[in-house]
Amino acid sequence: MYLGLDLGTSGLRGILIDDAGRVLCDAETSIPTSTPKPGWSEQNPLDWINACKEVVEKLRALDETAFSKLRGIGLSGHMHGATLLDSDGTVLRPCILWNDTRSADQARILDQTPEMRAISGNIVFPGFTAPKLEWVRAHEPDVFSKTAKVLLPKDYLRFWLTGEYISDMSDSAGTSWFDVGRRQWSDAALALGHMRVEQMPSLIEGTDPGGDLKADLLREWGLSGPVVVAGGAGDNAAAACGIGSIQDGAGFVSLGTSGVLLVARDAYAPAPETAVHCFCHAIPDTWIQMGVILSATNSMNWLSRNLGQPVDKLATALPDAVTGPSGITFLPYLSGERTPHNDSRVRGAFMGLDVSSAPADLTQSVMEGVAFAMRDCLEALKGTGTSPQNLMAVGGGARSRFWLETLATVLQVPLNLPKGSEFGAAMGAARLAICAVNNAEPAEVMSPPEIEDRIEPRSDLIDAYETEYGRYRQFYTALAPLAAT
Known part of the structure; x- marks a missing residue:
């Protein structure tokens, strides 16, 4: 058995x-986020550990026999978070999350x-x-001076599970x-951010073993061991593994908390001027490009x-089929x-x-x-030479037929709906655990799901949405200078 977290x-x-x-079974629990000031977003890493304990107990209660056969754990997590530890591995402050914008000035510099x-x-x-640590250096110098390790959120969870400082x-x-082309920490980039390589975790591929579950957790969870913890992945790369987007050109659009349009690439192809993210994939010698x-x-x-009103009530008040753009534009x-x-x-x-x-x-x-x-993300991806002909649609927003038909028409790209529901980041993490335990080839494990439905663009409404998209872009151009004052 393999556990994806x-x-x-x-x-x-x-x-x-x-x-x-x-x-075999699944479980989840919520984690609170703190927003102490406008633009700030933080979490207490202890809440991640408590959530993991709770989820494991739920899974054991659902199927203790299956859980007792656990041989591998794969980890996925939200990216970019700064979890700062001292030389004893103690957390120094709440983790600054991916959607925190306090370090805008440091990022610009x-x-x-x-x-x-x-x-x-x-x-x-x-x-x-990196800019988060520059903000800490400027505003919390005592914390900065005590920082011995910086871990990403899922890698702090790994540290609790294994005692190892490792990332993928x-x-x-x-x-x-990180030098994304060479797949290694960059001494030069670290120096520019006033950091050192010894403050970073060791690096492995997502398919590699990344430590073993600690003995006390083996006993507590009723496991005989050993249990390998895989390198794992950032959430979007894990989702790509879960849905089988590992071949060049394979991609998906995700309507989750954030929105992602991701395409796998078999070569490193950065284009930072487009604001498209170019990251390593969770499997060796592969990269991903994303609009976010x-x-x-x-x-x-x-x-x-x-x-x-609940989201479900708002969504179900709309028809299944679109009839044309609204008279209201939302940014x-x-x-x-x-x-x-x-x-x-x-x-x-x-x-x-009105x-x-x-x-x-x-x-x-x-x-x-x-x-x-x-659509802005798609146009940016096209600027890198990538133009997907169809995409998988995943995420909570994909439950709305109206939203999917709107999206397909605006993108002018068909959207494929995978059969079943288990193809997200947790599945990708579990698949990475299979690779790590069995030294399996990713292509053998990470097959794409069967397609249940296909949402075609509404050809009769493309022109109307294209006109509205032009208005949408004009509104950003008009409003952005006002927001900067």
């Missing part, structure tokens, strides 16, 4: 699978250093790890301290809170934006509100605004 922003999910990839983009293959975004290539590629927006389903969550920049704008200051807006506007109108405009933001 996905440490998400809102919670931790675990699935237990067998050698054939069949899911690092990004203006010519070597950084050349080394990392990416813009230094405020959400990345895909997650480390999002720090800005910060608020996809999070935009619907925001609308739900402010209208006082989903609730936490700033990454691709293609790299703008931490811009904020969201509704344009075209006295007759109702909750259904706002819901439609939010879904359209996210779709237009994903």
Whole structure:
């Protein structure tokens, strides 16, 4: 048996699978996020450990016999988070998360250093790890001086599971301290961020063994051992493993908390000027290119809170089929934006509100605004020479037929819906555990799922949505300078 653990922003999910990839049971629990100041987003790493304990106990209660046969654990997690430890492995402060924008000034300074983009293959975004440490150096010098190790969120969970300071290539590629082409820490990039290589974890591929489960946890969880903990992956690379996007050109669009349009590449092809992320994949000698927006389903969550209606109720109030764009334009920049704008200051807006506007109108405009933001990502990817002809659609937002039809029409790309529900980051993490334990070839383990349905663009509405997309882009151009003042 193999356990996939996905440490998400809102919670931790675990699935237990067998050698054939069949899911035996799954469990999840929520994790709180603190926002003590505007633009700040933090979590207590102790909450990750407690969540892991809770998920494991739930899985054992569901199928103790299957869990007792556990031989491998794979880890996935939200990227870029800065977990700072002292020389004893004690956490020094709450983890600064991927959607925290406090280090915008530090990111801009690092990004203006010519070597950084050349080394990392990416813009230094405020959400990345390196500018967070520069912010800590400037504002919390005592914490900075005590920092002996910097771990990404899933790798802190690994540290608790194994006692080892280890990370994988895909997650480390999002720090800005990493030479993504050479798949190694960069002494030069670290020096520019006032860091040293000994403060970094050791590096392995996501398919490699990354420590063994500690003896006390083996006893506590009723396991005979040994249990290998795989290198694992950042959440998007893990999701690509879960859905089988490991061959050149294979990709997916994810409507999760953030929005992601990802394509696998068999060669390193950075294009930082497009604001497309170029990271290592979780499997050897493979990379990924991604367009990323910060608020996809999070935009619907925001609308739900402010209208006082559950997301499901808002979504089901819309028809299954689209009839044309809303008269309202929504800009989903609730936490700033990454691709293609790299703008931490811009904020969201509704344009075209009318006295007759109702909750259904706002819901439609939010879904359209996210779709237009994903179209921005697609155009940026095209600027790198990548033009996917069809995409898998995954994430919580993929449950809405209306949203998917809107997205397919705006992207002008068919969307394939995989059969079943177990193909996300937790599944990808479990598949990486199979590779690590059995030295299996990724292509043999990470096959794509059967396609259950295919959402075609609405050819009769493409022109109407294209016109609205042009308006959407004009609104960013008009509003962005105001947000910067």
